Structures are given as structure tokens and as C-alpha cells.
Amino acid sequence: MITPRTAALIRIIVDEYVSTGLPVASKQLVEKYDLHLSSATVRNIMAELVEMGFLGQPHTSAGRIPLAAAYRYYVESLVEDEVLQDEIMERIIRERETQAEEDYFREIVRRLAFFTSEAALLIFPGKVYFSGIANLLQYPEFSDSVKARKVIRLLEEPELLEHIISQVPPREQVVFVIGDENAFDDMHECSLALTQFQTPSQQGTLGVMGPMRMNYSRAFGILDHISHFSRY
Structure with a gap:
């Protein structure tokens, strides 16, 4: 108990x-x-x-x-990080109003990788945006080059991307896939934080990936806010 x-x-x-x-x-x-x-x-x-x-x-x-x-x-007991969200919110508003959609998507994953210090991904049908692979390599967990290559290579596998998309429920929330909850053996030392990302024309999956000791609170706060904001 x-x-x-x-x-x-x-x-x-x-x-x-x-x-x-x-x-x-x-x-x-x-x-x-x-x-x-x-x-x-x-x-x-x-x-x-x-x-x-x-x-x-x-x-x-x-x-x-x-x-x-x-x-x-x-x-299961995480709460939002309001201070960090306000900082993210200001940047997202400015970028959405001034950038073309393609550039905006690339900037979203770049900033998500920067603020979380993890790898970031945005998946749409037929299109995937990545950023922050170097962030993964800074962790001691990925100091083994063979292990690191296996994880990075998985990010290019359609099966993994389909699995990632299937983890996100059709409602407004952030979900975590931790360790051996991942369907792929090479991902068992990694965690994913995932949420929906809605645009006027399409729906995608936004997420961050890191070792199991990733900063879950930070990832939750940023993803929850971006996901909520993307619906408006």
C-alpha cells in the first residue's frame, strides 16, 4: 500500500x-x-x-x-508548470501569427526540443518533423553508440511512428509511455510523452522522447499547453 x-x-x-x-x-x-x-x-x-x-x-x-x-x-500525479507555460505561450502566439505553416511546424519541434532538453517529434499523415536528437546523446544512458544508433534509427521506422500515434487517446490530455510499456525492445530504456496537435486543416501527434529519467513534469506542462493552444 x-x-x-x-x-x-x-x-x-x-x-x-x-x-x-x-x-x-x-x-x-x-x-x-x-x-x-x-x-x-x-x-x-x-x-x-x-x-x-x-x-x-x-x-x-x-x-x-x-x-x-x-x-x-x-x-499520474503531475500538475502543470504555469510559469514555464506562460513563457512557451508567448513564443507560440508570435510564431503562429507570423510564420508559414511548414515553418511553424519546424519551429514548434525545435522549441519543444530546446525547452524540454529531449528529442521532439511532430507526426502528421505522411509527414514527420524531428528535432533535438543531439539532446539524447548528452545523456549517459545513450553513451553507448550502438544503443544510441538503435534508438535514433527507430525514429525513422514507420512501425514505430504508427505505434506512437496509436498511444494518443482522442481527447485532450498528455499520455506517457514509459520503459517496457513501449512495444519495441530498443525503446525499453526510453520514455515518450505524447499529445494531440490540432491545426485548422489536420490533426497530428506531438511528443518528446528521452531516457526513463526524462523531466516528466516539464514535458507534461509544455505539451499540455501547446496541445490546448493548438485547438484555438
């Missing part, structure tokens, strides 16, 4: 690991956050989360890292 205390700890561990990419230790959390808990108590809760499949232990003496179940729990 996930208690409020355990839920708060899951969110903190995910945020910490997303920020640093390093295993998270109980002592580190007690010293950095106002938990009102002892290091031993935090360590016991983390041990329970390991047993529940939320956390993993990469090395015997190391801290813990979030697993797909922890990220899934985390994204």
Missing part, C-alpha cells in the same frame, strides 16, 4: 534522480529535504519500495534508482 508518506518519497526520489542521474541514498534525502524522518526510517521505506518493484539497486553499496513503476506512479 502506498501511504502519503511513501508517495511523497517516491516523488522526491524521482525528482532527485532526474536531476542528477545518480543513485539516491537515504542519508542524502534526509540532509537535503525537510522530511521530518530519520535516515533509518527513510532507508526502511526505500527497502519496501525495492520489494514493491518501484526502486532498484544498481550496486550493493549504492543508493536506489527509480524503476518504471515509480515513474508511472509519478506521472
Whole structure:
């Protein structure tokens, strides 16, 4: 059972690991956050989360890292980042009013990649826009060139694009496809954040792709706002 205390700890561990990419230790959390808990108590809760499949232990003496179940729990409680959305909104309004449609689409994915620090994609029937592939290569998770090439090559596969489109429900929301929820084995260490993108003439799928420790909160806030704005 996930208690409020355990839920708060899951969110903190995910945020910490997303920020640093390093295993998270109980002592580190007690010293950095106002938990009102002892290091031993935090360590016991983390041990329970390991047993529940939320956390993993990469090395015997190391801290813990979030697993797909922890990220899934985390994204179910996300809220919008209003400050970041306002910044995005101003840019989108200016670009939509002054640019041709093709240029506007390219600029959308370029800015989405810039603000999320992930790879961005916009898929329409017969047309795909990509940006930010270099962002993926900056993550240690993709330091293995063979692994990185497999992931990047998948972005050119029609089967993957069809799978991505099929994940987006016909309603206004952002969905996440995390780790082994992806149908392709080479994507099991990646996550996708996806939403609808509506124009006066066509409907597409807008998304970002990164490692499982991508910044879900930021991706959610930006995608949710762009998707909502694209309908007007």
C-alpha cells in the first residue's frame, strides 16, 4: 500500500534522480529535504519500495534508482508548470501569427526540443518533423553508440511512428509511455510523452522522447499547453 508518506518519497526520489542521474541514498534525502524522518526510517521505506518493484539497486553499496513503476506512479500525479507555460505561450502566439505553416511546424519541434532538453517529434499523415536528437546523446544512458544508433534509427521506422500515434487517446490530455510499456525492445530504456496537435486543416501527434529519467513534469506542462493552444 502506498501511504502519503511513501508517495511523497517516491516523488522526491524521482525528482532527485532526474536531476542528477545518480543513485539516491537515504542519508542524502534526509540532509537535503525537510522530511521530518530519520535516515533509518527513510532507508526502511526505500527497502519496501525495492520489494514493491518501484526502486532498484544498481550496486550493493549504492543508493536506489527509480524503476518504471515509480515513474508511472509519478506521472499520474503531475500538475502543470504555469510559469514555464506562460513563457512557451508567448513564443507560440508570435510564431503562429507570423510564420508559414511548414515553418511553424519546424519551429514548434525545435522549441519543444530546446525547452524540454529531449528529442521532439511532430507526426502528421505522411509527414514527420524531428528535432533535438543531439539532446539524447548528452545523456549517459545513450553513451553507448550502438544503443544510441538503435534508438535514433527507430525514429525513422514507420512501425514505430504508427505505434506512437496509436498511444494518443482522442481527447485532450498528455499520455506517457514509459520503459517496457513501449512495444519495441530498443525503446525499453526510453520514455515518450505524447499529445494531440490540432491545426485548422489536420490533426497530428506531438511528443518528446528521452531516457526513463526524462523531466516528466516539464514535458507534461509544455505539451499540455501547446496541445490546448493548438485547438484555438
